[in-house]
Amino acid sequence: MSLNSALNSAIHAEAEQRAPVRVYRGETRVILVGKIDEVSRMINRCIDAERAGIRGSVLA
Numbered sequence: 678m679s680l681n682s683a684l685n686s687a688i689h690a691e692a693e694q695r696a697p698v699r700v701y702r703g704e705t706r707v708i709l710v711g712k713i714d715e716v717s718r719m720i721n722r723c724i725d726a727e728r729a730g731i732r733g734s735v736l737a
Contacts, residue, residue: 698711698719709716 696711697715698709701708701710709719711719
């Protein structure tokens with residue numbers, strides 16, 4: 678196995694272990710990284726939680 682293919686295998690294995698959506702917060706923005714379907718579901722859950730008055734939402 679070449680070094681390049683070993684590195685690619687490690688990267689893909691690591692990606693599978695990550696959360697479906699990663700959230701990065703800056704001072705003025707929130708960045709969501711993941712597949713569009715997963716990001717959309719997370720946004721919808723956060724909107725539903727906000728409408729229900731639940732505190733501590735992921736995006737809050």
